[in-house]
Structures are given as structure tokens and as C-alpha cells.
Amino acid sequence: MKLLEMNHVRKEFDGVEVLKDISLAVEEGEVVSIIGPSGSGKSTLLRCATLLEQMDSGDLIYMGEYAARTDGGKCVYASKAELKKLHRCFGLVFQNFNLFPHYSVLKNITDSLIAVDKLPKKEAEERAGRLLEQLGLSDKRDAYPYQLSGGQQQRVSIARALAKQPKLLFFDEPTSALDPELTVEVLKVIKALAKEHMTMVIVTHEMQFAREVSDRIIFMEGGVIKAQGTPEELFTTENERVREFIGHLSGK
Amino acid sequence: MSIQVMLLQLGRGMIVSIEIFMLTLLFSLPFGLIVSFGRMSRNGLIRGISKVYISIMRGTPLMLQLLVVYFGPYYVFHIRISNSYRFIAVIIAFAINYAAYFAEIYRAGIESMPAGQYEAARVLGYGKAQTFFKIILPQVVKRILPPVTNEIITLVKDTSQAEMFTIAKQVAAAQTTILPLMVAGVFYYILNLIVAALMERMEKALSYYR
Numbered sequence: 001m002k003l004l005e006m007n008h009v010r011k012e013f014d015g016v017e018v019l020k021d022i023s024l025a026v027e028e029g030e031v032v033s034i035i036g037p038s039g040s041g042k043s044t045l046l047r048c049a050t051l052l053e054q055m056d057s058g059d060l061i062y063m064g065e066y067a068a069r070t071d072g073g074k075c076v077y078a079s080k081a082e083l084k085k086l087h088r089c090f091g092l093v094f095q096n097f098n099l100f101p102h103y104s105v106l107k108n109i110t111d112s113l114i115a116v117d118k119l120p121k122k123e124a125e126e127r128a129g130r131l132l133e134q135l136g137l138s139d140k141r142d143a144y145p146y147q148l149s150g151g152q153q154q155r156v157s158i159a160r161a162l163a164k165q166p167k168l169l170f171f172d173e174p175t176s177a178l179d180p181e182l183t184v185e186v187l188k189v190i191k192a193l194a195k196e197h198m199t200m201v202i203v204t205h206e207m208q209f210a211r212e213v214s215d216r217i218i219f220m221e222g223g224v225i226k227a228q229g230t231p232e233e234l235f236t237t238e239n240e241r242v243r244e245f246i247g248h249l250s251g252k
Numbered sequence: 253m254s255i256q257v258m259l260l261q262l263g264r265g266m267i268v269s270i271e272i273f274m275l276t277l278l279f280s281l282p283f284g285l286i287v288s289f290g291r292m293s294r295n296g297l298i299r300g301i302s303k304v305y306i307s308i309m310r311g312t313p314l315m316l317q318l319l320v321v322y323f324g325p326y327y328v329f330h331i332r333i334s335n336s337y338r339f340i341a342v343i344i345a346f347a348i349n350y351a352a353y354f355a356e357i358y359r360a361g362i363e364s365m366p367a368g369q370y371e372a373a374r375v376l377g378y379g380k381a382q383t384f385f386k387i388i389l390p391q392v393v394k395r396i397l398p399p400v401t402n403e404i405i406t407l408v409k410d411t412s413q414a415e416m417f418t419i420a421k422q423v424a425a426a427q428t429t430i431l432p433l434m435v436a437g438v439f440y441y442i443l444n445l446i447v448a449a450l451m452e453r454m455e456k457a458l459s460y461y462r
């Protein structure tokens with residue numbers, strides 16, 4: 001089943017087209033990595049998919065239900081109530097975590113479960129407890145974000161997203177703010193999720209990781225998808241530009 | 253006039269000062285938040301009105317505003333000004349004046365919040381009001397505590413203009429001694445020490461996170 005479909009997505013900022021007719025679909029259980037040079041529109045694409053940014057035109061479909069559709073050139077978003085429902089389908093992990101600094105680790109995870117999803121506090125805390133244990137953070141549940149390393153903060157933010165039990169999880173450069181050592185611990189978590197067939201769309205500059213974890217890699221440049229395929233296909237492609245990019249980032 | 257009578261008069265002035273101080277805070281702190289919303293409104297008219305309001309409140313002397321509020325009803329509506337209105341006029345003038353200062357402090361605090369906090373809240377499904385009151389406002393309060401403390405200390409001193417020194421001046425003139433003015437000065441200094449101590453405790457209480 002297709003969890004996410006984006007058709008002919010266009011987006012411009014101040015007259016500059018950043019996404020130019022992008023189409024992609026993500027199957028349930030699939031892990032898709034998006035790579036590409038800086039400014040190619042990767043974040044913008046994720047932001048359109050997660051409703052942080054409005055598309056200028058195109059369709060956005062979660063599990064067959066339209067979040068936005070374009071008819072006769074006009075892009076119309078679904079009603080507030082419908083969008084609220086579709087919001088539950090996905091989670092987003094940010095490059096700089098965006099944890100709530102005034103909440104403890106536990107509360108960062110449970111607060112939206114209680115305040116938004118109306119889960120009983122006890123149930124929310126049990127769910128958070130299980131996730132923290134799974135991510136090796138049980139001893140940090142009462143800590144505040146500033147007391148954690150970047151890697152720990154990112155793992156908390158992954159736990160916060162997972163606690164919502166999304167069908168699909170987006171990552172926007174989840175390790176770009178981390179040193180190599182901390183990067184490893186976060187990538188390990190994402191790899192474990194991939195093993196459990198969590199559906200994920202990951203923007204990353206970590207080529208080796210993308211190669212290991214992805215079912216499919218998308219190469220974006222200048223607001224269009226220039227190439228895509230399985231890791232093997234992309235890493236052995238004849239496409240000069242893709243080879244150059246991958247080679248450059250792999251340090252070869 | 254005996255020293256007891258003098259102290260009694262000053263004491264009454266002190267109590268009124270503290271009343272003005274408390275009531276002004278009670279009204280201006282929340283009203284300032286509303287004004288700051290107006291100042292940040294997407295509606296150009298509301299934004300414009302708020303801007304003019306803030307500009308007049310900050311750009312003209314508080315004592316002039318006090319006189320306008322006090323005598324305004326008489327000159328505009330020919331309403332006789334009752335004795336009890338004097339106190340109410342002081343509270344109104346102080347509250348609307350301080351609300352303007354607080355509004356700008358709130359605005360600076362709210363605008364300093366990183367967009368990522370709003371975006372994280374949005375992706376987690378928080379509504380607009382929830383995002384503001386649960387995620388944004390508590391962090392803003394921590395950020396603006398130092399400038400708010402400054403403003404409150406200024407308020408303590410401003411209440412003196414409305415109340416204490418009027419009395420102290422009268423008493424001093426009648427007695428040809430500066431003792432009442434000294435007493436009043438000490439009173440305000442102590443009051444400010446208390447305010448500063450309270451605010452410091454609040455800052456400490458909010459220092460559990462960064």
C-alpha cells in the first residue's frame with residue numbers, strides 16, 4: 001500500500017522555483033533516502049509533505065486520502081479537521097532536534113500524547129518508558145534537554161516522534177548537527193527502525209548509511225529528482241553527476 | 253504636627269503606594285499581552301492602532317497621561333469628578349501606561365523564540381492556543397524576566413510620584429524639615445529591595461532548564 005504520494009509538486013519562494021514538478025510515492029515498510037547538494041530543495045520537500053509549508057501546486061496524499069489536491073491549476077488543502085487526522089500519519093525528526101527545553105525528557109514525549117491525543121497519563125508514560133528503554137535512555141527520563149549530549153537529544157526527539165505511533169517517519173538530516181561519534185549512535189537507532197520495517201523518508205548526507213539502510217535512494221538537484229533507484233543502482237550508476245556527488249561525499 | 257502624626261500620614265501614603273503598585277501590575281501584565289498580540293497581528297489596522305497606542309504611551313510623560321485620565325471625563329463629558337475617582341484614575345493611567353511597556357517586552361520575547369519550537373509543536377499536533385500557552389509562553393516568561401524586573405522597579409518609583417511624595421512634600425513644607433522626604437526615600441528603597449529579591453527568586457525557580 002502506498003502510504004504517501006506526492007504528485008507534480010511545485011513550490012516557489014519569492015518567485016524562485018525551489019521544487020519543480022516533483023513526484024514520489026512511498027510504500028508501506030519502505031525506507032527512502034533523499035540525497036543531493038545543498039539548496040536542492042530536500043528540506044522544502046519534507047516541509048511540504050509534513051504540512052509545514054504549503055505547496056503552490058501538486059497533490060499530497062496520505063494512505064489514499066488527499067491532504068491537498070490541485071484542480072485546474074489551483075491547489076486546495078483539505079479542511080482543518082481532515083488535516084488534523086492526517087497529521088497522525090506522520091512524524092518529523094529535525095536536524096536540530098527542537099526538543100522543548102522547559103520539559104523533561106519524559107514530558108517531551110508524553111505531553112502531546114496527553115494534550116493532543118488525549119491518552120491517559122499513565123498509558124502515555126508507559127509508552128514513553130518503553131521507548132526510552134528501547135533507545136537506551138531510561139536513566140535520562142527526568143533530565144532536561146540541556147543536560148543531554150546532542151546524540152541523546154536526537155534520540156529523545158526520535159522517541160518523541162515514535163510515541164505518536166506514526167505510519168511514516170520523516171528525518172531531515174538527523175545527524176548533521178552531531179559529531180561523528182554521536183552520529184553513529186543516532187544512525188544505529190534509525191537502522192534498528194529500518195529492521196523493524198518502519199516506513200521512513202530520510203534526508204541525509206551520510207552516503208554509507210543511505211546505502212546500507214535504504215530500499216531506494218532519490219537524488220535531487222535544482223528542485224527536480226535527477227535520479228533514483230536501489231542503492232546498488234545509484235552507487236554504480238553511469239550518471240556522471242550522481243557519481244560525482246556520491247564520490248565527493250563518500251570522500252573518494 | 254507631632255512626629256507620630258507625620259509618620260501616620262506617611263504610613264497611609266505608603267499603603268496607597270503599595271495598592272497602586274499591586275493593582276497596576278494586576279491589570280497591566282495581562283493587558284500588555286493583549287496589546288502585544290495586537291502589535292503582532294496580521295491585521296494591518298489592529299497592528300497600526302497598537303503601534304500608535306504604544307508610541308503615545310511611551311512617548312508622553314506619565315504625569316500628563318494621569319492628568320488626562322483624571323480630568324478627561326470632566327472636559328469631554330462634563331461629568332463631575334468624584335473624590336473616589338482620583339484613585340481609580342491613577343490605576344487606569346498607570347495600567348495603560350505600563351501595559352505599553354510590557355507589550356513591547358512580550359513582543360521581543362515572543363519574536364525571539366526559534367521557529368523550530370512552533371514547527372515541532374505543529375508536527376506533534378498541538379493547536380495554536382496549546383502551542384502558545386504550553387510551549388511558547390513559559391519559555392518567553394523566562395527570557396523576559398530581567399527586563400520585566402527593570403520595569404517593575406521603575407513602577408515602584410513611579411508610584412511615588414502619584415502618592416507618597418505629594419504627601420511627603422506637603423508635610424515637609426509645613427514642618428520645614430526634609431525628614432519626611434528621607435523617610436519616603438528609605439521606604440521606596442526597601443520596597444525595591446523586596447521586589448528585586450522576589451524577582452531573583454523567580455529567576456532561580458525558572459533556572460531548572462536552559
Ligand SMILES: Nc1ncnc2c1ncn2[C@@H]1O[C@H](COP(=O)(O)OP(=O)(O)OP(=O)(O)O)[C@@H](O)[C@H]1O
Nearest residue numbers: 013014018036037038039040041042043044045173
Ligand atoms: N522560507 C524560505 N524563504 C525563501 N527561500 C527559501 C525558504 N526556504 C528555503 N528557501 C530556498 O529554497 C532553496 C531550497 O532550500 P532547501 O532548504 O529545501 O534545500 P536543501 O536541499 O534542504 O539544502 P541543505 O542540504 O542545505 O539543507 C534554497 O535556495 C533556499 O534558499
Ligand SMILES: [Mg+2]
Nearest residue numbers: 042043044173
Ligand atoms: Mg535542508
